[in-house]
Amino acid sequence: MTLILASSSPRRRQLLHSIGLEFDVVPADADETELAGESPVDYVGRIAALKARLVAERLDAPQSVAVLAADTTVDVDGSVQAKPVDDADARRMLRRLSGRTHQVHTAVFGWTSGGEHSVTVTTDVTFARLSDDGIGWYLSIGEHRDKAGAYGMQGAGAALVRRIEGSPSNVIGLPLVETIGVLRACGVAVAGG
Template identity: 40%
Template sequence: MLILASGSPKRQELLKQVELNFLTIIPNVDESSVTERDPQKKAMALASLKSYAIDNDEDIILSCDTLIQFNGEILEKPADRADARHMLKMLSGKTHTVISAALLRKGDTEIPIVRETEVEFFELDDKEIEHYLNTDEPYDKAAAYGIQGLGAKFVKRISGDYNAVVGLPLGDVCRELRFFE
C-alpha cells in the first residue's frame, strides 16, 4: 500500500490522475525544527521529517515538500497580506526556482527525489496583485501564489516539471515506485 504523508488536495489529485491507490495520513510535524538554509537540502529534510512521522515500516510512504528560491532566499508561505504583496512584487517580471522534494520510503529503504523548475512571471501591476490578494489563494502557498489556480495568470514561462511546481514530481515518483514492486 502507498501512503501519502500529506494533506495536500493537489498532491492527492495528482496521484489519482495516474490511477495510484493510496491512503492519506497527515503527519504531525513541527516544520520550524528544520533550520537547513540550502533550499534543496531543506526541502528534502522536510520531506524526511514528514515521512518518519508516520510509524509504518510495512507500506511505502510518500512524503513531499516544495520550496521557492529567489535571489538566494527561500520564500515560505506569507505571514500576512503585506508579506504576500511583497513577495509578488519581488517575483514580478523575474524568474524564480521551485524546488520540489519527494521521499519514497519503505522500512530502511529510501529513494529521494529532488526536481527544480524555473518559473518566469510577467510584469505584475498593483491592480492585479491587489485583486489576487483579495482571494484566499496566496496565503497558504509558498511565495504567495498557486500555479494551479488563479496564480497561473502570472506565469509567462515554465522550464521543467509543471507537476513539481504544483507540489509533486509525479513522473519521477511513478518511475521510482517500480523499485518497490
C-alpha cells in the first residue's frame, strides 16, 4: 500500500518519519474558510476530509493507495484560532491564550478506495501568563508564522506552555497513537503502537 500525505506541513512529515513510515507528499489545495456557525471540531473534521478527498480525486488513486490528511486548530471558547494573518494578529491570539486553558483539535482522515476512516483528538493546553515583553520575544523568533493559534509547542513555544492534558503530538499537528489506528484501518502496515 502506497501512502500519500495530503499535507505540506513539515511537522507532520517529521512525525510520520519518526515512526518509520515512508510516504509521498501531495499537498491539498483546499479552501479552509470556516463556515458560519461551524464548531472547531466540525471545522477540522470537514477540512481534513476535504484535503484527503481532493488529493485522492486529483491522483485518481488506485486501490493500492492510501491518502492521509489532517487538520489542526486552536479552540478558545468555541472559536477557531487559525494561522495568524500577520504579527498583529499573532499578538492578539497570544494575549487571548495568556494564562488560560484552550483546546487543540486535530482531525486525522484516511482515504482508500475501500473506505474512509477518521478520528478527532482534543488536547487541553494551559498557557503561562505572558507579559507583553514575553509575547514580543516570541514573535521576534518568527516561530508563530504558519501555526494555528500562533505558537508551536515543538520549539520555543514550549516556553509558553505551563501544562498539557492529552496527546503531545496532537499539539504539534498529528496525534500519533490515533494516526497509527487510522492507517491500520486503511490497510497501511505500521510498526509499533
